[in-house]
Amino acid sequence: MTLGSRVLSLARQWKRGNYVSVRALELAHTLLDEPDFDAALEQRIDDIYEAIGADSVAPFTSWLRNCASMVLSERNDDTGQSLIMVNYLFVVPVEGPPDEVEGLLGSDDAVNILTESFKMAHVIAPGEALKICNHPLRVTDLAMALPGQIRTLCRCAISPDPAEHQPGYDVLESIKAKSDALADLDDQEPVGQRAFIGISILSDPDGPDEAVHTGPNSSNRFVPWYEEINSRLGSLDTIIQHPLSWNKAMGRMTSTHIQRAFETEASLKDRNFTSIEGRVLHIAPDSRGRLVMALERDHDILGPVSVPAILAARSGDAIMSCLESLALEVREHDDARALPLRGRGLH
Numbered sequence: 593m594t595l596g597s598r599v600l601s602l603a604r605q606w607k608r609g610n611y612v613s614v615r616a617l618e619l620a621h622t623l624l625d626e627p628d629f630d631a632a633l634e635q636r637i638d639d640i641y642e643a644i645g646a647d648s649v650a651p652f653t654s655w656l657r658n659c660a661s662m663v664l665s666e667r668n669d670d671t672g673q674s675l676i677m678v679n680y681l682f683v684v685p686v687e688g689p690p691d692e693v694e695g696l697l698g699s700d701d702a703v704n705i706l707t708e709s710f711k712m713a714h715v716i717a718p719g720e721a722l723k724i725c726n727h728p729l730r731v732t733d734l735a736m737a738l739p740g741q742i743r744t745l746c747r748c749a750i751s752p753d754p755a756e757h758q759p760g761y762d763v764l765e766s767i768k769a770k771s772d773a774l775a776d777l778d779d780q781e782p783v784g785q786r787a788f789i790g791i792s793i794l795s796d797p798d799g800p801d802e803a804v805h806t807g808p809n810s811s812n813r814f815v816p817w818y819e820e821i822n823s824r825l826g827s828l829d830t831i832i833q834h835p836l837s838w839n840k841a842m843g844r845m846t847s848t849h850i851q852r853a854f855e856t857e858a859s860l861k862d863r864n865f866t867s868i869e870g871r872v873l874h875i876a877p878d879s880r881g882r883l884v885m886a887l888e889r890d891h892d893i894l895g896p897v898s899v900p901a902i903l904a905a906r907s908g909d910a911i912m913s914c915l916e917s918l919a920l921e922v923r924e925h926d927d928a929r930a931l932p933l934r935g936r937g938l939h
Contacts, residue, residue, distance in 0.1 A: 595632040598623055600639050606652050607644040620659040625747075629740035650908065656739035657838050663746050678794040681746045683734070683787045683841035684724070687848060688830030690784030696825060696832075697726035697788055705824050706788075706832075713817035715834075721793040723749060727764050728786035731845035732771045734838060735906040741767060742838060749791040774902065783852040785845050790835065843910025846903045850914050853897040854887055861892060868894065873919035877904075878928035883911065886931045887918060896933045 593601075602623060605616045623629055633640075633656075641649055661681040669675050684706070686693045697703050703726050710716050737745075741763045748760030814834040826832050836844060851868070858865040870889040878884050881901030887894040899911065915922050925931060 595623070595626055595628055596636040599629070599632045600636050600643060603640045603644050603652055606655060607648060617659065620656065621663070624656070624660050624739060624743040626740070629743070630738040633739070650905065653739065654839050654906075657737075657742055660739040660742040661746060661838050663743070663750065665750055675795050677750075679746060679750045680792040680794075681742065681749065681838065682790050682792055682835040683838055684790060684835050685833040685841050685845050685848075686728075686786050686788065686830065687833070688784055688827070690781070692827065692830045693784045693786040694728050696728070696786070696830065697724070702726070702825060706821060707790075709817060709821040709824065713814070713820050715814055715817050716792075717794060719795045722790055723793070724788060724790040725749070725760075726788065727761070728788060729764070729767070730771065730781075731785055731787065731842060731849065732775070732900060732902055733767050734787055734842045734845070735900075735902040736767050736771045736774075737763075737838070745789065746791065749789075750793060775900075781849070783848070785848060787841055787845065842903075843907045846899065846907040847910050847914035849903070850885070850897060850899065850911065851918075854894050854918065857887075857894040857897065861894075868918065870894070870919045871921065873915045873922045874925060874931045875915065875922065876925035876928040876931055881905075882928075884928040884931060884933075885915070886933055888932060893932050896928075896931065 598619070602616065602619050605613075605619070626632070633653075637649075640652070644652060663679050665677045665679055667675055667677060686696055697706065703724055707722050707724050710722060716722065744763050745760050748757050748763075751757060817834065818832075821832050822830075833844070854868045855865075858868045868887065870887040872888040874886045874888065874895075876884055878898070881904065883899040883901075883904040885895055885897045885899075887897075904911065912922070
């Protein structure tokens with residue numbers, strides 16, 4: 593069976609609800625280590641659409657990104673006994689002025705401060721070790737990354753041999769180049785956001801429930817860490833967020849993009865604004881695939897605000913949750929020209 597046929601078979605297993613089965617997970621992890629996985633996925637994408645339905649493709653690829661972010665490895669301890677290591681790729685989002693967030697980890701000292709801060713704040717699992725890469729990524733870079741590329745980043749990050757890190761750096765440069773090539777001049781950032789990737793290495797297979805990147809409900813335990821790291825590396829304008837999975841970081845950063853864009857709009861109307869919440873949030877796609885929004889309030893309209901097409905495709909659930917928090921009603925339109933934009937330009 594060809595690699596493409598095995599990828600298609602995996603998609604069918606996922607659709608049948610077998611994505612939590614040992615067989616499906618083992619197949620996913622095996623296929624993701626194939627050098628040509630991303631090419632095979634792209635080659636069979638039309639067949640995958642037909643097999644699992646258009647609405648299921650984004651959740652399927654999201655599941656693949658989650659699978660790609662975890663690998664098992666083996667090493668010997670001091671006594672020569674073999675240990676199974678559980679390795680998770682995570683993302684640390686940072687928000688603030690573009691120049692500051694871009695250079696936040698510009699020195700080895702800064703990387704060490706961030707890495708050690710998790711240990712000092714006691715937010716890592718017993719036996720958990722961390723490594724953090726100082727290459728900043730934009731949210732569009734996260735969205736551009738393919739499952740096989742994420743797996744390569746994970747494999748390279750856990751290697752103790754620096755000579756084996758180069759394929760990971762090559763992947764980062766490839767992702768950034770692709771993101772740059774597809775960038776739209778209208779897709780401006782309302783606030784600077786960057787992501788720094790790290791790897792969590794656990795020697796205890798039962799440890800991941802307490803690992804540093806654990807779930808959205810774990811933010812309360814990061815309160816001491818927030819205070820520690822933002823006092824040492826952050827500033828009044830720069831905020832370092834707690835670690836998230838690749839998918840969750842992408843969703844969080846997309847939501848922040850929307851919120852900050854509307855806040856910018858509101859501040860232009862009233863410097864003393866206290867809330868951007870409105871009555872109706874209008875959304876529609878434009879001719880370039882971007883998601884365009886306008887927030888109708890009691891006495892005015894904020895917008896238009898747009899989300900790049902790649903983020904609209906990758907972070908749909910996060911976008912909808914964000915929009916529902918901004919207005920009493922979310923009203924969808926077929927065409928951006930139907931929005932109450934009053935002829936204004938995009939933000």
